[in-house]
Amino acid sequence: MAHVIGLDIGNYSAKAVLLKERAGKYILVNFAVSDLAEEPIETLEPAQRNSIIQGVIKQLVVSAGLKSKDVAISLSGDQIIVRYIKLPYMTKEELKGVIRFEAEQYIPFSMEQVVLDFCILGEISEEGQKKIEVLLVAIKEEIVNQYIQLLQGAGLNIGLIDTDSMALHNALECNYDRKEGETSAIINIGGKFTNLNIVEDGITRFSRDIPIGGINLTRDISKEFNLGFAEAEKLKLEQGSIIIESENVVLTRIPSKEDKSVRIYSSISTTMGKLVMEIRRAFDFYESSGKKKSITKAYMCGGTAKLQNIEKFISERLNLPVEILNPFNKIEIENLADFDEKVKQFGVVLPVAVGLALRNIK
Ligand SMILES: Nc1ncnc2c1ncn2[C@@H]1O[C@H](COP(=O)(O)OP(=O)(O)OP(=O)(O)O)[C@@H](O)[C@H]1O
Ligand SMILES: [Mg+2]
Known part of the structure; x- marks a missing residue:
């Protein structure tokens, strides 16, 4: 079977991954990641949005040297x-x-x-x-047709439509040994959504796409500093962090105007609090329904997982060990030397695309 490209078209970036299988092992052939636009894609006119996405996808396929025309995509949030x-x-x-x-x-x-x-x-x-x-x-047929057209415009065929949640599940299952009786969460904090899965004994028994992500954080910063979206995004990437109270005395005094990182943190803290509350609520719902077990570990990924200290923050607030989900934990990387830096930089945004690429081999 010809291998199909795992293509994750997010609200912030598009990711393409190609895997192959040899002697029962998965091997990364190539991948590429590209941001879509300076402004959140949802704020653009549909025609403009489509042409940007098509352009980015075409360029992704070329830059990753992908020859296949068949792709697996995933939908999330209000699309499903x-x-x-x-x-x-x-x-x-x-x-x-x-x-x-x-x-x-x-x-x-x-x-x-x-x-x-x-x-x-x-x-x-x-x-x-x-x-x-x-x-x-369930997916509205109208949305499926829109994607078929969108991908056709980029010269690609859709071989399979999945959900972000199932793709994340497959990426986790392929890369981590299942521990008997362990219930874990996958938290993929992207641009517009945070995909949350609760995986019990190898089965995702709960999933929800929480409509909070990095784009909300950038909007908070943009308001606080009175900046345009693109400038606020730059500030977030360069100086954004979560200030952990237990480690940092800085919060005990009133932030001065010069204390940029404190100002950034206080501007995003309401949104971060909301996100944690939504996750907590989902955990509570899950743990209180039936004889379900309590969640003992969380795997985190998505672009926003790169925000400084977010791992510690989530871990403290949820009172759980948090580990970054490495989508290549058990996938061999060919030409590791060429890929090493790139994998370090982008690995965290790849679990969905890896999960999609895996679907096609099975
Ligand atoms: N170093 C960083 N620090 C903080 N945030 C970051 C960093 N790098 C990327 N991000 C944020 O990650 C988000 C994008 O993540 P990702 O690519 O996983 O989203 P997406 O899959 O396109 O979105 P969605 O799944 O919500 O449709 C953006 O909001 C971006 O600002
Ligand atoms: Mg995503």
């Missing part, structure tokens, strides 16, 4: 509807026959307008009844 539901026990074949009918009550659109997919996560027994737990994903 994801539901974790319970149904009376039935086989996969049986479910196939009734899924559209069963799904109707969970999907706020007419069933004629959506593309549906499902996955049986497991079997449970509840009140003496055998049931199945099902992941349901």
Whole structure:
């Protein structure tokens, strides 16, 4: 089977990854990452947005030397509807026959307008009844068509549409040994969204795309310093950090105008607090539903995971060990010398694209 490119088109950057398989091992062939625009892409007119994305994708494919025309993409946030539901026990074949009918009550659109997919996560027994737990994903057909056109315009075919969440799951599973009884979270903090997965015994049992990401932080900085978005972004990348109170005495005095990093931190702290609250709330919801276990570890990734001290901050606030998800932990890198620096710089934004590239080999 020809290998397909994993293409993660985010709200801030696009990433392309090509893997191959040799003797049961995955090998990174090449990858490329490119920011989309100086302004958040969602603020642009659709036509302009599409032409920017097409341009970036074309250039990505060239710069990563990718010959394949088939890509796997993923959707997230308000582009998809994801539901974790319970149904009376039935086989996969049986479910196939009734899924559209069963799904109707969970999907706020007419069933004629959506593309549906499902996955049986497991079997449970509840009140003496055998049931199945099902992941349901619905995408509006209109959105699928928009992506087909967008990618066609860049000379590519869509071989598969996934969700960011499932791609993250696959990237984690491929790269880390599963520990019996361990329940962990994946937190991918991107530009517009934070994808949150809760993975129990190798199955993602909860996922949510929280509409908070690095773009919100840049907006906060832009307000505080009265700067345009691009300038605020630059300031964030150069001097942004989270000031950990336990380590830094700086917060005990009133920040002076010169204390840029303190001002940056105080401008983003409300948003950071909201993000942590949303994650906490999802954890609480998960831990209180049924006999679910408590979360003992978090893997973090996404561009915003590069914000200084964010790892410590999340770890302290959630009271959990946090590790950066390395998408090449168990994937061999060919020509390591050429890639080493690039992987160090961009690895953290690649888990979704790696998860997509993996899907196509399986
Ligand atoms: N060194 C850094 N410090 C702080 N933030 C950073 C750094 N590098 C990148 N970012 C932020 O990471 C965000 C982009 O991350 P990423 O590329 O994972 O998002 P995306 O996948 O395009 O977005 P989404 O998944 O929300 O659609 C941007 O907001 C950017 O400002
Ligand atoms: Mg993303």
